[in-house]
Every structure is written in structure tokens, then in C-alpha cells.
Amino acid sequence: MSLINRVYVENVGAHVGEEVELRGWLYNKRSSGKIRFLLMRDGTGIVQGVMVKGSVPDEVFERFDALTQESAFGLKGKVRKEDRAPGGYELEVSDVVIYSIAHEYPIAPKEHGVEFLADRRHLWLRSSRQHAIMRVRHRIIKAIRDFFDERGFTLLDSPILTPAACEGTTTLFETEYFDLGKAYLTQSGQLYAEAGAMAFGKVYCFGPTFRAEKSKTRRHLSEFWMVEPEVAFADLNDDMDLAEEFLEYIVQSVLRDRERELKVLERNTTFLQNVKCPLPRITYDEAVEILKRKGVAFEWGNDFGGTDETIISEQFDRPVMVHRYPAQVKAFYMKRDPENPNLALAVDVLAPEGYGEIIGGSQREDDLDTLIRRIQEHQLPQEAFEWYLDLRRYGTVPHAGFGLGIERTVAWICGLDHVRETIPFPRMIYRLTP
Ligand code: 4AD
Ligand code: MG
Numbered sequence: 001m002s003l004i005n006r007v008y009v010e011n012v013g014a015h016v017g018e019e020v021e022l023r024g025w026l027y028n029k030r031s032s033g034k035i036r037f038l039l040m041r042d043g044t045g046i047v048q049g050v051m052v053k054g055s056v057p058d059e060v061f062e063r064f065d066a067l068t069q070e071s072a073f074g075l076k077g078k079v080r081k082e083d084r085a086p087g088g089y090e091l092e093v094s095d096v097v098i099y100s101i102a103h104e105y106p107i108a109p110k111e112h113g114v115e116f117l118a119d120r121r122h123l124w125l126r127s128s129r130q131h132a133i134m135r136v137r138h139r140i141i142k143a144i145r146d147f148f149d150e151r152g153f154t155l156l157d158s159p160i161l162t163p164a165a166c167e168g169t170t171t172l173f174e175t176e177y178f179d180l181g182k183a184y185l186t187q188s189g190q191l192y193a194e195a196g197a198m199a200f201g202k203v204y205c206f207g208p209t210f211r212a213e214k215s216k217t218r219r220h221l222s223e224f225w226m227v228e229p230e231v232a233f234a235d236l237n238d239d240m241d242l243a244e245e246f247l248e249y250i251v252q253s254v255l256r257d258r259e260r261e262l263k264v265l266e267r268n269t270t271f272l273q274n275v276k277c278p279l280p281r282i283t284y285d286e287a288v289e290i291l292k293r294k295g296v297a298f299e300w301g302n303d304f305g306g307t308d309e310t311i312i313s314e315q316f317d318r319p320v321m322v323h324r325y326p327a328q329v330k331a332f333y334m335k336r337d338p339e340n341p342n343l344a345l346a347v348d349v350l351a352p353e354g355y356g357e358i359i360g361g362s363q364r365e366d367d368l369d370t371l372i373r374r375i376q377e378h379q380l381p382q383e384a385f386e387w388y389l390d391l392r393r394y395g396t397v398p399h400a401g402f403g404l405g406i407e408r409t410v411a412w413i414c415g416l417d418h419v420r421e422t423i424p425f426p427r428m429i430y431r432l433t434p
Contacts, residue, residue: 007020007021007022008022008042008043008044008045009022009024009040009041009042009044009045009046009047009087010044010045011044012047012079012087012089012091013079013081013088013089015079016079016080016081016089017078017079017080018078018079019076019077019078019094020076020077020078020079020091021074021075021076022040022042022047022074022075022076022091023042023072023073023074023075023099024040024041024042024043024072024073024075025040025041025042025070025071025072025073025102025126026038026039026040026041026067026068026069026070026071026073026102027039027040027041027046027069028069028109029064029067031064034052034053034054035050035051035052035053036050036051036052036053036061036064037049037050038050038051038064038067038073038075038093038096039086040073040075041126043131045087046086046087046128047085047086047087047089047090047091048082048085048086048087048090048091049075049077049090049091049093049096050090050091050092050093051064051093051096055092056093056094056095056096060093060094060095060096063096063098064096066098066101067096067098067101068101068102068103068104068105069102069105069108070102070105070123070126071098071099071100071101071102072098072099072100072102073096073097073098073099074095074096074097074099075091075093075095075096075097076093076094076095076096076097077091077092077093077094077095078091078092078094079091080092105123106120106123107120107123107124107126107127114420118420118426118431119433119434120434121424121425121426121434122425122434125424128264129264129265129421130421131261131264132260132261132262132264132265132414133261133265133410133414133416133421133422134424135258135261136254136258136261136262136265136410136413136414137406137410137422137423139253139254139257139258140250140253140254140406140409140410140413141406142253143249143250143253143254144206144227144246144250144404144406145206146249146253147246147249147250148204148227148229151202152201152202153202153203153204153229154196154200154202154203154204155203155204155205155206156192156193156196156199156200156203156204156205157189157205157206157207158186158189158190158191158192158193158196158205158207158228159186159189159192160185160186160207160208160210161175161177161183161184161185161186162183162184162185162186163183163184163384164184164380164381164384164385165184165187165380166186166187166188166190166191166331166333167187167188167211167331168187168331169380170212171187171211171212171213172184172185172187172212173185173210173211173212173222185210186209186210187209187210187211188209188226188228188403189205189207189209189226189228190205190228190230190333190401190403191333191388192205193205193228193229193230193401194230194364194388194391194399194401195387195388195391196230197230197231197232197399197401198232198391198394198395198397198399201231201232201233202229202230202231202232203229203230204227204228204229204230205227205228205230206225206226206227206228207225207226208223208224208225208226209223209224209225209226210222210223211224213428213429214429215429216428216429216430217306218411218417218418218419219306219355219356219408219411219419220419220428221407221419221420221423221426221427221428222427222428222429223423223426223427224405224406224407224419224423225405225406225407225423226403226404226405226406227403227404227406228401228402228403228404229242229246229401229402230399230400230401231399231400231401232397232399233397233398233399234363234398234399234400234401235345235363235398235400236323236345236346236347236362236363236400238400239347239361239362239363239400239401239402240281240321240323240347242402243279243321243347243349243359243361243402244277244278244279244319244321245277246404247275247279247319247349247359248275248276248277250409250413251272251275251413252275252276254272254413255269255272255273262414265414265415265416266415267413267414267415268415271317271318271352271353272413274317274318274352275318275319276318279318279319279320279321279349280316280318280320280321281320281321281323282320282321282322282323283322283323283324284322284323284324284325284326284343285300285324287304287312287322288300290311290312290315291308291311291312294311296308296311300326301326301328301329302326302329303325303329304322304348306356309350309354309356309357310354310356312350313350313351313352313353313354313355313356314352314354316352317352318352319349319350319351319352319358320349320350320352321347321348321349321350322347322348322349322350323345323346323347323348324337324340324343324344324345324346325343325344325346325348326342326343326344327341327342327343327344328342330344330346330362331362332371332374332375332377332378332380333362333364333365333371333374334346334362334363334364334365335362335363335364335365335366335398336365336370344362345362345363345400346360346361346362347359347360347361347362347402348360348361349361349402351408351409351412352412353412353415355408355411355412356408357408358404358405358408358409358412359402359403359404359405360402360403361400361401361402361403362400362401362402363398363399363400364399364400364401365392366392366396366397366398366399367392367396368389368392368393368396371389371392372389406422406423407419407422407423408422410422410423
């Protein structure tokens with residue numbers, strides 16, 4: 001049978017009454033009198049194979065004893081519906097083929113400490129919970145691509161090795177770059193996406209981004225994935241319209257297609273079902289009022305911390321967009337509010353249930369002289385930004401965009417308490433392996 005036509009556990013239900021051949025790994029096994037149950041995991045689900053002594057040749061029956069947890073094997077047998085079996089189907093086994101016998105597996109079906117599991121991330125990925133998370137992550141990424149592709153955006157990949165900082169100089173990863181001096185791992189593809197917007201009108205970049213985050217929080221990775229749309233002839237309101245439609249699309253796609261996985265994760269989806277347009281929009285000033293009302297000693301002009309974001313988002317039953325932050329806490333490229341030049345035309349989207357900022361975006365400064373002044377105020381090297389300034393020299397227009405962090409979005413949608421489980425191989429200040 002060709003690879004494409006192979007039967008996998010997730011679709012054995014379409015083969016009831018037929019003899020199929022499955023390949024996978026031993027998840028668990030148990031016996032009861034003359035009956036042997038083999039639980040196979042094949043990457044798409046778990047199915048149980050059943051053998052009764054006498055119904056298969058003895059040498060096949062005895063392979064049960066040889067199989068250890070995570071041994072690789074094949075099962076042949078007829079599919080039958082069995083409501084008591086995991087997944088609702090089982091295989092009446094006619095043959096067992098052993099591919100390899102696994103050494104004693106370090107991850108037993110019991111509680112392990114997080115560091116123990118993280119050290120064995122390459123194996124931990126096989127567990128049902130990690131499997132469910134990765135399948136949600138995959139669906140989120142597909143929804144992101146579909147959303148932009150269906151709306152006429154062009155994918156424009158931005159470089160990873162860059163000559164300058166985009167999001168402040170404190171979190172740069174630096175490396176030597178041949179004879180050309182220092183290069184930095186990108187913190188955001190945005191500046192390049194802006195060039196893309198002036199070339200294609202509507203673009204998005206989607207790739208890994210890097211920040212030397214010295215903080216050990218449950219929201220920070222040093223390598224994370226970000227999708228960044230950028231649109232020409234767009235202002236902050238257009239940006240917020242796009243962001244809310246985008247979030248609704250992502251969440252509703254996952255609810256529709258990953259119900260099973262969200263169940264494995266025991267995710268209460270009430271808040272997720274609420275993610276429908278319009279999302280509430282409040283100003284930074286209004287958010288500060290909320291904090292004051294809740295008795296938080298918060299000084300106007302500061303950025304919100306994790307707990308502040310949680311308190312603000314708790315006032316809403318869906319993600320909330322906070323706009324017009326004090327310019328002093330935001331990036332150099334953000335346009336100021338013409339009504340109040342102390343404010344930046346910025347927006348952060350805060351997820352409910354304490355997940356904090358998942359989107360950061362803004363309208364961009366489109367005036368050449370103002371932008372040069374901002375680069376100087378932020379003490380950034382102007383030479384490295386000459387190409388970026390060209391975008392204001394040749395056909396500058398109002399434009400806006402945002403960045404959505406994939407891992408924080410996965411953590412929120414899956415209801416996880418730390419981003420370390422949202423990416424296959426997390427990179428944090430204290431972890432570079434496996
Ligand atoms: O708010 P940020 O820094 O915005 C930008 O990078 C803009 N250039 C985006 C744009 O306008 N095109 O980051 C955007 C998002 C955050 O809201 C968060 O979801 C995620 O990226 N993020 C991180 N996720 C995990 N670990 C980190 N260290 C993160 N830093 C930011
Ligand atoms: Mg931000």
C-alpha cells in the first residue's frame with residue numbers, strides 16, 4: 001500500500017470489518033486471563049489491539065511479552081467498533097510484527113517533574129498531552145496562513161540575520177558577521193514587512209524571532225515565532241479591525257477542528273467561544289483607571305506588568321485591545337497621536353484569563369524628519385536604518401501592522417500555565433537543550 005493510502009489510527013473508523021495494518025509504538029499493554037491488550041500509538045491517535053490465546057499462532061501471542069513501552073511494532077487485524085476501547089474502535093489482531101524493542105523508557109505513565117520532562121523533551125513530545133498541544137499549534141498556524149492568504153496578503157519572509165535592532169537594544173543576540181562587523185538575530189521582521197507593504201500593499205512575514213530575555217517568566221522565550229502583517233494606506237483603527245477579525249478566525253478555527261485535543265487538555269472553552277467581533281477597545285488611560293479602581297498603585301507613563309495586564313483583562317469576557325500608550329514606553333517607529341503627541345498610536349491585545357499581551361501593533365511614523373528624530377532620540381545608529389528611511393523618501397504613506405506571538409497564543413488557547421510546552425523545543429535563559 002502506498003504511503004498516502006496507509007491506514008492510520010485516526011481513520012480506522014472508516015475501515016470497520018476490514019483487515020488493516022497499523023504501525024506505531026507501544027503506549028501501554030495489559031492482560032486479563034487469556035486476553036492480551038496492546039495499546040498502539042501511531043502519532044495520530046491510540047488504538048487497542050486484542051489477541052486471545054489460540055486465536056493467533058503461539059509465536060505471535062508471545063510477542064506480547066517481548067514488547068516494552070515505546071517498542072516499535074506493527075499490528076494486523078480486523079477493525080471492529082468497540083465503545084469501551086480508547087477511540088471507540090479496536091483491532092482483532094491476526095499478526096504482530098516487531099520493528100524494535102525499546103530500552104527501559106524513562107517517562108512512565110505517572111507524574112514527573114517539569115525539569116525532568118524538559119530534559120527529555122525529545123521523548124516527552126510523544127505523550128498525549130504534548131501531542132494535543134502540537135496539533136492545536138499546527139491548526140493555529142494553518143489558520144493564520146489561511147486568513148492572510150484568503151485576504152490577498154503576500155507572504156514576504158524577512159531575514160533572521162540583521163544589522164540593527166527593531167525592538168530596543170537590551171534584548172539583542174549578537175554574532176560576528178564575516179568582515180562586516182556585528183550581526184543580530186532578528187527581534188521582529190516588521191521593518192522588512194514595511195518595505196514589503198510599500199512593494200505589495202498587504203504583506204505578512206512569519207518566522208522565528210529572538211530576544212535575549214533575561215526574565216524567567218511563564219510568558220517569555222528567547223526564541224519564539226511571530227506573524228506580522230503590514231498594510232499600506234492603513235491607520236490604527238484599520239489595524240485594530242484587522243486584529244480582531246484575525247483573532248476570531250484563529251480561535252473559531254481551532255474550536256471547530258481541534259475539539260478532541262482541547263478535551264485532552266481539559267480546556268474549558270467558555271471564554272474561547274466568546275472570541276467574536278467586535279472586541280472591546282479601551283485607551284491606555286482607561287486601563288489605568290481600571291487599575292486605580294482595583295487599588296493598584298500604578299503610575300501613569302509606565303508600561304503594564306504581567307499582573308496589571310491580568311487585572312485589566314479580567315474586566316472583559318474576551319480579548320481586549322488597549323490603545324494609545326505613552327510614547328516613552330513604546331518603540332521608535334510608532335507614530336504619535338496628532339491629538340496628543342505624548343501618546344503613541346499603538347495597540348496591545350490582552351488575552352483573557354491572565355494570558356497577557358498576545359499582539360503588539362501600531363501605526364508607523366511615516367514622516368521622514370520625525371522618524372530621523374526618533375532614531376536619534378533612541379540613540380540608534382542612523383546608518384543602519386538608511387534603507388528603512390528610504391521608505392519615507394520614496395512614496396511614504398500611512399501604514400500599520402502588528403505582531404502576534406504564536407507561543408503565547410497557543411498557551412492561551414490550550415489553557416497552559418507556561419509557554420515552555422507550546423513550542424517543540426523551547427529556548428529560555430536557562431535552557432538550550434535538547
Ligand atoms: O510587542 P512586540 O515586541 O511587537 C513587535 O515586535 C512588533 N514589531 C510587531 C509588529 O508591529 N509588527 O511583540 C509582539 C508579540 C507580543 O505581543 C507577544 O505575543 C510576542 O510577540 N512576544 C513574545 N513571545 C514569547 N516570548 C517573548 N520573549 C516574546 N516577546 C514578544
Ligand atoms: Mg509588546
